[in-house]
Amino acid sequence: MTFQFKTFIFFIILFSSCNTGHLNNIADIDSELKESSAIELVKGSNLLWTIEDAGNKNNLYGLDLKGNIVKDIDISNAKNNDWEDLTSDNLGNIYIGDFGNNNKKREKFTILKVSNIDTIEDKANAEAINFTLPKDVKSEDFEAFFLLDNVFYIFSKENKSSILLKVPNTIGEHVAELVTDFNLDGKHNKITSAAVSSNGETVVLLNHDKLWKLSNFKPDYFFKGTIEELKFNHTSQKEGVCFKNDSIVYITDEKNKSEGGNIYTFNMN
Template identity: 35%
Template sequence: MNRLIVLLGLIVCQACAQKPWHGNLDYLGKLPNKLNEVSGIVALKDRSLWVIEDNGNKDKLYQINLKGNLVREVKVENGKNHDWEDITKDRYDNIYIGDFGNNANDRKNLTILKIDKKQGFEDGKVSAKKIKFEYPEQEEFPPKKKNLHFDCEAFFHHGNSLYVITKNRARPYTGKAFIYKIPDTPGSYKAKLVGDFKTCTDSQFCSITGADISPDGKKIALLGSGFIWLYTDFSFDDFTQGKLKVIDVEYRTQQESICFLDNQTLLIADEQSKTKGRNLYRFKLPQNSE
Protein backbone atom coordinates (compact mmCIF):
# COMPACT_ATOMS: atom_id res chain seq x y z
CA MET A 1 0.00 0.00 0.00
CA ASN A 2 2.79 2.39 0.93
CA ARG A 3 4.56 1.60 -2.37
CA LEU A 4 1.36 2.39 -4.27
CA ILE A 5 1.01 5.73 -2.50
CA VAL A 6 4.63 6.60 -3.31
CA LEU A 7 4.14 5.58 -6.95
CA LEU A 8 1.00 7.70 -7.26
CA GLY A 9 2.85 10.60 -5.67
CA LEU A 10 5.65 10.33 -8.21
CA ILE A 11 3.16 10.28 -11.08
CA VAL A 12 1.43 13.41 -9.75
CA CYS A 13 4.75 15.21 -9.27
CA GLN A 14 5.86 14.31 -12.78
CA ALA A 15 2.59 15.64 -14.22
CA CYS A 16 2.99 18.88 -12.26
CA ALA A 17 6.54 19.29 -13.53
CA GLN A 18 5.52 19.12 -17.20
CA LYS A 19 5.77 22.42 -19.04
CA PRO A 20 2.52 24.16 -20.03
CA TRP A 21 1.46 23.46 -23.60
CA HIS A 22 1.67 26.36 -26.08
CA GLY A 23 1.00 24.55 -29.33
CA ASN A 24 3.69 25.25 -31.94
CA LEU A 25 4.84 28.40 -30.15
CA ASP A 26 8.03 28.49 -28.08
CA TYR A 27 7.33 30.13 -24.73
CA LEU A 28 9.93 32.79 -23.92
CA GLY A 29 8.56 34.43 -20.79
CA LYS A 30 5.76 36.09 -18.86
CA LEU A 31 5.15 39.79 -19.42
CA PRO A 32 4.88 42.00 -16.30
CA ASN A 33 1.52 42.60 -14.64
CA LYS A 34 1.34 46.16 -15.94
CA LEU A 35 1.40 44.85 -19.53
CA ASN A 36 -1.92 42.98 -19.55
CA GLU A 37 -3.02 44.31 -22.93
CA VAL A 38 -0.04 44.39 -25.27
CA SER A 39 -1.38 45.30 -28.69
CA GLY A 40 1.82 45.71 -30.73
CA ILE A 41 5.47 44.69 -30.75
CA VAL A 42 8.47 45.75 -32.85
CA ALA A 43 12.12 44.67 -32.94
CA LEU A 44 14.69 47.32 -33.86
CA LYS A 45 18.00 46.64 -35.61
CA ASP A 46 19.80 46.28 -32.28
CA ARG A 47 17.22 43.57 -31.42
CA SER A 48 15.68 45.71 -28.70
CA LEU A 49 11.97 45.00 -28.34
CA TRP A 50 9.30 47.65 -27.84
CA VAL A 51 5.63 47.11 -27.06
CA ILE A 52 2.52 49.23 -26.61
CA GLU A 53 -0.88 48.73 -25.02
CA ASP A 54 -4.29 49.62 -26.42
CA ASN A 55 -7.29 51.72 -25.38
CA GLY A 56 -7.49 52.74 -21.72
CA ASN A 57 -3.78 52.35 -21.06
CA LYS A 58 -0.90 54.81 -20.74
CA ASP A 59 0.71 56.87 -23.51
CA LYS A 60 3.93 54.89 -23.19
CA LEU A 61 6.39 52.74 -25.06
CA TYR A 62 7.76 49.81 -23.08
CA GLN A 63 11.07 48.13 -23.80
CA ILE A 64 11.21 44.43 -22.93
CA ASN A 65 13.83 41.72 -23.35
CA LEU A 66 13.51 38.27 -24.89
CA LYS A 67 12.31 36.86 -21.57
CA GLY A 68 9.45 39.34 -21.40
CA ASN A 69 11.04 41.37 -18.60
CA LEU A 70 10.51 45.13 -18.54
CA VAL A 71 13.65 47.14 -19.34
CA ARG A 72 12.34 50.70 -19.46
CA GLU A 73 9.29 52.92 -19.99
CA VAL A 74 9.17 55.92 -22.32
CA LYS A 75 6.39 58.51 -22.25
CA VAL A 76 5.04 59.77 -25.60
CA GLU A 77 4.39 63.35 -24.57
CA ASN A 78 2.08 64.53 -27.34
CA GLY A 79 0.46 61.27 -28.40
CA LYS A 80 -2.64 60.39 -26.43
CA ASN A 81 -3.54 56.71 -26.46
CA HIS A 82 -7.05 56.83 -27.89
CA ASP A 83 -6.59 53.22 -29.04
CA TRP A 84 -3.02 52.23 -29.93
CA GLU A 85 -3.26 48.95 -31.80
CA ASP A 86 0.08 48.25 -33.51
CA ILE A 87 3.66 49.47 -33.73
CA THR A 88 6.15 49.24 -36.60
CA LYS A 89 9.42 50.75 -37.84
CA ASP A 90 11.08 51.92 -41.05
CA ARG A 91 14.58 51.12 -42.35
CA TYR A 92 16.04 53.90 -40.19
CA ASP A 93 14.41 52.52 -37.02
CA ASN A 94 11.97 55.41 -36.76
CA ILE A 95 8.97 54.10 -34.85
CA TYR A 96 5.32 54.38 -35.88
CA ILE A 97 2.42 53.85 -33.47
CA GLY A 98 -0.98 53.12 -35.00
CA ASP A 99 -3.63 55.02 -33.05
CA PHE A 100 -6.32 53.62 -35.31
CA GLY A 101 -8.30 51.21 -33.16
CA ASN A 102 -11.92 51.86 -34.14
CA ASN A 103 -14.15 49.17 -32.66
CA ALA A 104 -17.37 51.12 -33.23
CA ASN A 105 -16.25 52.44 -36.65
CA ASP A 106 -17.11 55.98 -35.53
CA ARG A 107 -13.71 57.68 -35.11
CA LYS A 108 -12.76 60.76 -37.11
CA ASN A 109 -9.35 61.27 -35.48
CA LEU A 110 -7.38 58.30 -36.85
CA THR A 111 -3.67 58.97 -36.40
CA ILE A 112 -0.27 57.34 -36.80
CA LEU A 113 2.40 58.71 -34.47
CA LYS A 114 5.91 58.94 -35.93
CA ILE A 115 8.81 58.97 -33.47
CA ASP A 116 12.24 59.95 -34.80
CA LYS A 117 14.83 57.42 -33.62
CA LYS A 118 17.41 60.24 -33.32
CA GLN A 119 15.62 61.44 -30.17
CA GLY A 120 16.84 58.41 -28.27
CA PHE A 121 15.03 57.03 -25.25
CA GLU A 122 17.44 57.98 -22.48
CA ASP A 123 15.31 60.84 -21.10
CA GLY A 124 12.31 58.59 -20.59
CA LYS A 125 10.21 60.70 -22.92
CA VAL A 126 9.81 61.33 -26.66
CA SER A 127 7.65 63.52 -28.87
CA ALA A 128 5.80 62.37 -31.96
CA LYS A 129 4.81 63.87 -35.28
CA LYS A 130 1.32 63.03 -36.51
CA ILE A 131 0.14 61.34 -39.69
CA LYS A 132 -3.62 61.85 -39.80
CA PHE A 133 -5.78 59.90 -42.20
CA GLU A 134 -9.30 58.91 -43.18
CA TYR A 135 -10.86 56.11 -45.21
CA PRO A 136 -12.44 57.69 -48.33
CA GLU A 137 -14.86 54.76 -48.65
CA GLN A 138 -16.42 55.44 -45.25
CA GLU A 139 -19.46 57.70 -45.57
CA GLU A 140 -21.27 57.03 -42.27
CA PHE A 141 -19.95 57.16 -38.69
CA PRO A 142 -20.75 54.43 -37.80
CA PRO A 143 -21.85 52.68 -40.99
CA LYS A 144 -24.48 49.96 -41.14
CA LYS A 145 -23.55 46.64 -39.54
CA LYS A 146 -22.81 45.00 -42.89
CA ASN A 147 -20.25 47.76 -43.64
CA LEU A 148 -18.24 47.73 -40.41
CA HIS A 149 -14.89 47.51 -42.23
CA PHE A 150 -13.01 50.47 -40.71
CA ASP A 151 -11.44 49.12 -37.54
CA CYS A 152 -7.71 48.42 -37.67
CA GLU A 153 -5.13 46.60 -35.52
CA ALA A 154 -2.31 45.95 -38.00
CA PHE A 155 0.18 47.76 -40.21
CA PHE A 156 3.77 47.70 -41.45
CA HIS A 157 6.20 49.99 -43.27
CA HIS A 158 7.65 49.50 -46.74
CA GLY A 159 9.39 51.99 -49.02
CA ASN A 160 8.00 55.38 -48.07
CA SER A 161 4.56 54.12 -47.10
CA LEU A 162 2.58 52.52 -44.33
CA TYR A 163 0.32 49.60 -45.23
CA VAL A 164 -2.75 49.38 -43.01
CA ILE A 165 -4.78 46.15 -42.87
CA THR A 166 -8.31 46.55 -41.55
CA LYS A 167 -10.12 44.36 -39.02
CA ASN A 168 -13.50 43.05 -40.09
CA ARG A 169 -16.39 43.76 -37.72
CA ALA A 170 -19.21 43.35 -40.25
CA ARG A 171 -22.36 41.46 -39.33
CA PRO A 172 -22.81 38.92 -40.76
CA TYR A 173 -19.07 38.30 -40.55
CA THR A 174 -17.31 37.81 -43.90
CA GLY A 175 -13.61 37.64 -42.98
CA LYS A 176 -12.81 40.33 -45.55
CA ALA A 177 -9.93 42.72 -44.87
CA PHE A 178 -8.89 45.80 -46.81
CA ILE A 179 -5.36 47.10 -47.44
CA TYR A 180 -4.76 50.84 -47.43
CA LYS A 181 -1.61 52.79 -48.24
CA ILE A 182 -0.62 55.98 -46.40
CA PRO A 183 2.51 58.16 -46.82
CA ASP A 184 5.00 57.92 -43.93
CA THR A 185 5.45 61.70 -43.60
CA PRO A 186 3.47 63.92 -41.21
CA GLY A 187 0.34 65.45 -42.68
CA SER A 188 -3.31 64.69 -43.35
CA TYR A 189 -4.24 62.12 -45.97
CA LYS A 190 -6.99 60.13 -47.58
CA ALA A 191 -5.81 56.52 -47.33
CA LYS A 192 -5.52 54.80 -50.70
CA LEU A 193 -7.29 51.46 -51.07
CA VAL A 194 -4.85 49.07 -52.77
CA GLY A 195 -6.33 45.61 -52.18
CA ASP A 196 -8.61 43.31 -50.24
CA PHE A 197 -8.70 39.64 -49.32
CA LYS A 198 -10.57 37.07 -47.24
CA THR A 199 -8.99 35.18 -44.37
CA CYS A 200 -11.73 32.78 -43.19
CA THR A 201 -15.23 33.10 -41.79
CA ASP A 202 -14.79 32.43 -38.05
CA SER A 203 -14.91 35.83 -36.35
CA GLN A 204 -13.09 34.48 -33.29
CA PHE A 205 -9.91 33.61 -35.18
CA CYS A 206 -9.98 35.18 -38.65
CA SER A 207 -9.68 38.91 -37.98
CA ILE A 208 -6.25 40.47 -38.54
CA THR A 209 -4.76 41.64 -35.23
CA GLY A 210 -1.11 42.35 -36.16
CA ALA A 211 1.32 42.53 -39.07
CA ASP A 212 4.99 42.88 -39.97
CA ILE A 213 7.38 42.60 -42.91
CA SER A 214 10.68 40.72 -42.67
CA PRO A 215 13.98 42.68 -42.59
CA ASP A 216 14.83 41.51 -46.13
CA GLY A 217 11.37 42.56 -47.36
CA LYS A 218 10.56 39.08 -48.70
CA LYS A 219 7.90 37.96 -46.21
CA ILE A 220 4.80 39.57 -44.76
CA ALA A 221 3.19 37.99 -41.70
CA LEU A 222 -0.39 38.75 -40.66
CA LEU A 223 -1.66 37.53 -37.30
CA GLY A 224 -5.00 36.23 -36.07
CA SER A 225 -5.81 34.51 -32.78
CA GLY A 226 -3.94 31.29 -33.47
CA PHE A 227 -3.15 31.71 -37.16
CA ILE A 228 -0.44 33.35 -39.27
CA TRP A 229 -1.04 34.33 -42.88
CA LEU A 230 2.40 34.37 -44.48
CA TYR A 231 2.86 36.01 -47.88
CA THR A 232 5.90 35.54 -50.13
CA ASP A 233 6.71 36.13 -53.82
CA PHE A 234 4.61 39.30 -53.79
CA SER A 235 4.83 42.73 -55.34
CA PHE A 236 3.46 46.02 -54.07
CA ASP A 237 1.02 47.51 -53.56
CA ASP A 238 -1.36 44.54 -53.33
CA PHE A 239 0.90 41.96 -51.68
CA THR A 240 -2.01 39.49 -51.35
CA GLN A 241 -1.51 38.56 -54.99
CA GLY A 242 1.65 36.74 -53.91
CA LYS A 243 2.03 33.22 -52.54
CA LEU A 244 0.08 32.53 -49.34
CA LYS A 245 0.78 29.96 -46.63
CA VAL A 246 -1.69 29.70 -43.74
CA ILE A 247 0.01 28.54 -40.53
CA ASP A 248 -1.99 27.18 -37.59
CA VAL A 249 0.11 27.66 -34.44
CA GLU A 250 -2.35 25.34 -32.66
CA TYR A 251 -2.71 27.60 -29.65
CA ARG A 252 -5.78 29.78 -29.14
CA THR A 253 -5.32 32.92 -27.07
CA GLN A 254 -5.88 36.63 -27.68
CA GLN A 255 -2.80 37.08 -29.86
CA GLU A 256 -2.57 40.71 -31.00
CA SER A 257 1.14 41.39 -31.56
CA ILE A 258 3.65 40.04 -34.07
CA CYS A 259 7.04 41.11 -35.40
CA PHE A 260 10.04 39.66 -37.19
CA LEU A 261 13.14 39.29 -35.02
CA ASP A 262 15.04 38.14 -38.10
CA ASN A 263 14.05 36.79 -41.51
CA GLN A 264 13.05 33.36 -40.12
CA THR A 265 11.94 34.20 -36.58
CA LEU A 266 8.65 35.73 -35.45
CA LEU A 267 7.83 37.02 -31.99
CA ILE A 268 4.22 36.95 -30.79
CA ALA A 269 2.61 38.37 -27.65
CA ASP A 270 -0.89 37.79 -26.32
CA GLU A 271 -3.16 39.65 -23.94
CA GLN A 272 -4.20 38.40 -20.52
CA SER A 273 -7.51 36.55 -20.74
CA LYS A 274 -8.67 34.75 -17.60
CA THR A 275 -5.92 32.22 -16.81
CA LYS A 276 -4.17 32.39 -20.20
CA GLY A 277 -1.96 34.89 -21.97
CA ARG A 278 0.32 37.83 -21.12
CA ASN A 279 3.18 35.86 -22.61
CA LEU A 280 5.96 36.34 -25.14
CA TYR A 281 6.48 33.56 -27.69
CA ARG A 282 8.80 32.70 -30.56
CA PHE A 283 7.82 31.00 -33.79
CA LYS A 284 10.42 29.69 -36.22
CA LEU A 285 9.24 29.75 -39.82
CA PRO A 286 9.75 26.55 -41.81
CA GLN A 287 12.82 26.67 -44.05
CA ASN A 288 10.59 26.11 -47.08
CA SER A 289 8.55 29.23 -46.36
CA GLU A 290 10.31 31.23 -49.10
Protein backbone atom coordinates (compact mmCIF):
# COMPACT_ATOMS: atom_id res chain seq x y z
CA MET A 1 0.00 0.00 0.00
CA THR A 2 1.49 3.33 -1.03
CA PHE A 3 2.03 6.19 1.40
CA GLN A 4 -0.45 8.36 -0.50
CA PHE A 5 -3.17 5.70 -0.31
CA LYS A 6 -2.54 5.12 3.42
CA THR A 7 -2.87 8.87 3.99
CA PHE A 8 -6.14 8.94 2.02
CA ILE A 9 -7.58 6.04 4.07
CA PHE A 10 -6.52 7.75 7.33
CA PHE A 11 -8.39 10.94 6.48
CA ILE A 12 -11.49 9.00 5.41
CA ILE A 13 -11.54 7.19 8.77
CA LEU A 14 -10.84 10.42 10.67
CA PHE A 15 -13.68 12.25 8.89
CA SER A 16 -16.12 9.38 9.46
CA SER A 17 -15.38 9.09 13.17
CA CYS A 18 -15.43 12.85 13.88
CA ASN A 19 -18.33 13.94 11.67
CA THR A 20 -20.13 16.11 14.22
CA GLY A 21 -20.85 19.03 11.90
CA HIS A 22 -20.58 22.35 13.72
CA LEU A 23 -20.36 20.64 17.11
CA ASN A 24 -17.08 20.53 18.99
CA ASN A 25 -16.75 17.18 20.78
CA ILE A 26 -14.87 17.95 24.00
CA ALA A 27 -15.33 14.75 26.05
CA ASP A 28 -16.83 11.29 26.37
CA ILE A 29 -19.30 10.94 29.23
CA ASP A 30 -18.33 8.30 31.80
CA SER A 31 -19.38 4.89 30.46
CA GLU A 32 -21.48 4.30 33.60
CA LEU A 33 -24.01 6.80 32.23
CA LYS A 34 -25.72 5.42 29.14
CA GLU A 35 -28.75 7.72 29.10
CA SER A 36 -27.67 11.21 30.08
CA SER A 37 -30.86 13.22 29.66
CA ALA A 38 -29.75 16.73 30.69
CA ILE A 39 -26.80 19.02 31.32
CA GLU A 40 -26.60 22.05 33.60
CA LEU A 41 -24.04 24.51 34.95
CA VAL A 42 -24.90 25.74 38.46
CA LYS A 43 -23.67 28.96 40.02
CA GLY A 44 -20.95 28.23 42.56
CA SER A 45 -20.06 24.84 41.05
CA ASN A 46 -17.38 24.09 38.49
CA LEU A 47 -19.04 20.82 37.45
CA LEU A 48 -21.46 19.94 34.68
CA TRP A 49 -24.51 18.28 36.22
CA THR A 50 -26.52 15.51 34.59
CA ILE A 51 -29.19 12.90 35.28
CA GLU A 52 -30.55 9.79 33.59
CA ASP A 53 -34.19 9.29 32.65
CA ALA A 54 -36.82 6.65 33.48
CA GLY A 55 -35.58 3.24 34.56
CA ASN A 56 -32.32 4.57 36.02
CA LYS A 57 -31.12 5.67 39.46
CA ASN A 58 -32.54 8.69 41.30
CA ASN A 59 -29.08 10.29 41.27
CA LEU A 60 -27.50 13.58 40.25
CA TYR A 61 -24.05 13.33 38.70
CA GLY A 62 -21.40 16.05 38.65
CA LEU A 63 -19.01 15.72 35.71
CA ASP A 64 -15.70 17.41 35.05
CA LEU A 65 -14.91 18.75 31.58
CA LYS A 66 -13.39 15.38 30.65
CA GLY A 67 -16.73 13.65 31.30
CA ASN A 68 -15.60 11.91 34.50
CA ILE A 69 -18.07 11.47 37.37
CA VAL A 70 -16.72 13.60 40.22
CA LYS A 71 -19.87 13.61 42.36
CA ASP A 72 -22.63 11.00 42.60
CA ILE A 73 -25.52 12.26 44.74
CA ASP A 74 -28.41 10.02 45.71
CA ILE A 75 -31.72 11.90 46.01
CA SER A 76 -32.92 9.79 48.90
CA ASN A 77 -36.57 10.84 49.13
CA ALA A 78 -37.45 10.85 45.43
CA LYS A 79 -38.12 8.30 42.71
CA ASN A 80 -36.97 8.66 39.14
CA ASN A 81 -40.37 8.34 37.49
CA ASP A 82 -39.05 9.99 34.33
CA TRP A 83 -36.39 12.65 34.94
CA GLU A 84 -35.90 14.63 31.75
CA ASP A 85 -34.20 18.00 32.22
CA LEU A 86 -32.30 20.23 34.65
CA THR A 87 -32.31 23.94 35.38
CA SER A 88 -30.88 26.08 38.20
CA ASP A 89 -31.11 29.46 39.92
CA ASN A 90 -28.60 32.12 40.99
CA LEU A 91 -28.46 30.76 44.55
CA GLY A 92 -26.78 27.47 43.65
CA ASN A 93 -29.97 25.37 43.70
CA ILE A 94 -30.68 22.81 40.98
CA TYR A 95 -34.08 21.62 39.78
CA ILE A 96 -34.94 18.22 38.28
CA GLY A 97 -37.83 18.03 35.83
CA ASP A 98 -39.67 14.79 36.63
CA PHE A 99 -42.29 15.28 33.95
CA GLY A 100 -41.55 12.72 31.22
CA ASN A 101 -44.77 11.11 30.03
CA ASN A 102 -44.19 8.77 27.10
CA ASN A 103 -47.56 7.03 27.35
CA LYS A 104 -49.35 10.39 27.85
CA LYS A 105 -51.38 9.07 30.77
CA ARG A 106 -49.65 10.90 33.61
CA GLU A 107 -51.81 13.30 35.62
CA LYS A 108 -49.34 14.69 38.17
CA PHE A 109 -45.90 16.11 37.43
CA THR A 110 -43.03 17.14 39.71
CA ILE A 111 -40.07 19.50 39.77
CA LEU A 112 -37.56 18.53 42.45
CA LYS A 113 -35.49 21.23 44.13
CA VAL A 114 -32.06 20.28 45.51
CA SER A 115 -30.58 23.16 47.48
CA ASN A 116 -26.92 24.25 47.46
CA ILE A 117 -25.84 21.38 45.24
CA ASP A 118 -22.12 22.17 45.44
CA THR A 119 -22.04 21.63 49.22
CA ILE A 120 -23.57 18.12 49.09
CA GLU A 121 -21.33 15.06 49.30
CA ASP A 122 -23.30 11.93 48.38
CA LYS A 123 -26.92 12.13 49.64
CA ALA A 124 -29.65 14.76 49.65
CA ASN A 125 -33.36 15.24 50.13
CA ALA A 126 -35.34 17.21 47.57
CA GLU A 127 -38.30 19.53 47.99
CA ALA A 128 -41.20 19.06 45.58
CA ILE A 129 -43.00 21.50 43.32
CA ASN A 130 -45.97 19.50 42.03
CA PHE A 131 -48.30 20.50 39.24
CA THR A 132 -51.25 19.26 37.24
CA LEU A 133 -52.35 20.41 33.81
CA PRO A 134 -54.90 23.14 33.19
CA LYS A 135 -58.49 22.09 32.54
CA ASP A 136 -59.08 21.03 28.93
CA VAL A 137 -55.34 20.50 28.30
CA LYS A 138 -54.66 16.85 27.51
CA SER A 139 -51.76 14.94 29.03
CA GLU A 140 -48.53 15.45 27.07
CA ASP A 141 -44.92 14.35 27.21
CA PHE A 142 -42.63 17.08 28.58
CA GLU A 143 -38.83 16.92 28.32
CA ALA A 144 -37.62 20.52 28.47
CA PHE A 145 -37.75 23.48 30.84
CA PHE A 146 -35.88 26.48 32.20
CA LEU A 147 -36.25 28.94 35.07
CA LEU A 148 -36.68 32.65 34.31
CA ASP A 149 -37.84 35.37 36.72
CA ASN A 150 -38.68 32.66 39.29
CA VAL A 151 -41.06 30.92 36.89
CA PHE A 152 -40.54 27.52 35.23
CA TYR A 153 -41.32 27.40 31.50
CA ILE A 154 -42.05 23.83 30.41
CA PHE A 155 -42.23 22.66 26.78
CA SER A 156 -44.07 19.63 25.43
CA LYS A 157 -42.31 17.23 23.08
CA GLU A 158 -44.33 17.05 19.85
CA ASN A 159 -43.63 16.78 16.13
CA LYS A 160 -46.31 19.28 15.15
CA SER A 161 -48.23 21.52 17.54
CA SER A 162 -46.59 21.83 20.98
CA ILE A 163 -47.57 23.66 24.15
CA LEU A 164 -45.72 25.88 26.61
CA LEU A 165 -46.71 25.88 30.29
CA LYS A 166 -45.53 27.93 33.24
CA VAL A 167 -45.38 27.00 36.92
CA PRO A 168 -44.21 29.23 39.80
CA ASN A 169 -41.01 28.33 41.62
CA THR A 170 -42.81 27.72 44.91
CA ILE A 171 -42.80 24.51 46.93
CA GLY A 172 -46.25 22.94 46.97
CA GLU A 173 -49.16 22.06 44.68
CA HIS A 174 -49.98 24.05 41.53
CA VAL A 175 -52.10 24.02 38.41
CA ALA A 176 -49.86 24.92 35.48
CA GLU A 177 -50.82 27.87 33.32
CA LEU A 178 -51.01 27.43 29.55
CA VAL A 179 -48.87 30.16 27.97
CA THR A 180 -49.31 29.27 24.30
CA ASP A 181 -49.25 26.56 21.72
CA PHE A 182 -46.67 26.80 18.96
CA ASN A 183 -45.45 25.06 15.85
CA LEU A 184 -41.83 25.18 14.71
CA ASP A 185 -41.40 24.98 10.93
CA GLY A 186 -40.24 21.75 9.32
CA LYS A 187 -40.19 18.10 10.37
CA HIS A 188 -38.74 16.27 13.38
CA ASN A 189 -39.11 19.18 15.78
CA LYS A 190 -39.37 17.33 19.08
CA ILE A 191 -37.87 19.46 21.85
CA THR A 192 -35.67 17.43 24.21
CA SER A 193 -34.10 20.17 26.36
CA ALA A 194 -34.22 23.94 26.88
CA ALA A 195 -32.10 26.64 28.48
CA VAL A 196 -32.01 30.40 28.98
CA SER A 197 -28.91 32.59 29.01
CA SER A 198 -27.77 34.21 32.26
CA ASN A 199 -28.86 37.64 31.01
CA GLY A 200 -32.34 36.27 30.19
CA GLU A 201 -32.15 37.49 26.60
CA THR A 202 -31.71 34.21 24.70
CA VAL A 203 -33.59 30.91 24.88
CA VAL A 204 -32.43 27.72 23.16
CA LEU A 205 -34.53 24.66 22.36
CA LEU A 206 -32.74 21.41 21.50
CA ASN A 207 -33.58 18.76 18.93
CA HIS A 208 -31.58 15.77 17.75
CA ASP A 209 -30.19 17.62 14.71
CA LYS A 210 -30.68 21.31 15.41
CA LEU A 211 -31.00 24.11 17.91
CA TRP A 212 -33.60 26.87 17.87
CA LYS A 213 -32.33 30.20 19.15
CA LEU A 214 -35.05 32.57 20.39
CA SER A 215 -34.21 36.22 21.02
CA ASN A 216 -35.73 39.73 20.99
CA PHE A 217 -38.77 38.50 22.89
CA LYS A 218 -40.89 39.94 25.67
CA PRO A 219 -41.76 37.96 28.83
CA ASP A 220 -43.92 34.93 27.96
CA TYR A 221 -43.86 35.79 24.24
CA PHE A 222 -40.80 33.74 23.28
CA PHE A 223 -42.17 32.83 19.84
CA LYS A 224 -43.05 36.42 18.94
CA GLY A 225 -39.42 37.46 18.73
CA THR A 226 -36.59 36.29 16.44
CA ILE A 227 -36.42 32.53 15.80
CA GLU A 228 -33.27 31.08 14.25
CA GLU A 229 -32.83 27.46 13.23
CA LEU A 230 -29.20 26.41 13.75
CA LYS A 231 -28.43 23.03 12.21
CA PHE A 232 -25.66 20.76 13.51
CA ASN A 233 -25.10 18.70 10.34
CA HIS A 234 -25.03 15.84 12.81
CA THR A 235 -27.81 13.64 14.17
CA SER A 236 -27.81 11.73 17.45
CA GLN A 237 -30.09 11.41 20.46
CA LYS A 238 -29.26 14.81 21.93
CA GLU A 239 -30.99 15.27 25.29
CA GLY A 240 -29.24 18.07 27.18
CA VAL A 241 -28.34 21.72 26.62
CA CYS A 242 -27.13 24.58 28.85
CA PHE A 243 -25.28 27.86 28.38
CA LYS A 244 -21.53 28.07 28.87
CA ASN A 245 -21.74 31.80 28.15
CA ASP A 246 -24.09 34.02 26.16
CA SER A 247 -22.92 32.67 22.79
CA ILE A 248 -21.72 29.10 23.47
CA VAL A 249 -23.76 26.15 24.78
CA TYR A 250 -22.91 22.71 26.10
CA ILE A 251 -24.82 19.80 24.54
CA THR A 252 -24.94 16.12 25.49
CA ASP A 253 -26.29 13.04 23.74
CA GLU A 254 -27.16 9.52 24.85
CA LYS A 255 -24.92 6.55 24.13
CA ASN A 256 -26.13 4.40 21.23
CA LYS A 257 -23.84 1.46 20.51
CA SER A 258 -20.55 2.99 19.32
CA GLU A 259 -21.92 6.50 18.90
CA GLY A 260 -22.96 9.31 21.23
CA GLY A 261 -22.39 9.59 24.96
CA ASN A 262 -20.49 12.84 24.44
CA ILE A 263 -20.22 16.43 25.67
CA TYR A 264 -20.10 19.02 22.92
CA THR A 265 -19.81 22.78 22.68
CA PHE A 266 -21.67 24.72 20.02
CA ASN A 267 -21.02 28.35 19.07
CA MET A 268 -24.26 30.05 18.04
CA ASN A 269 -22.55 33.03 16.41
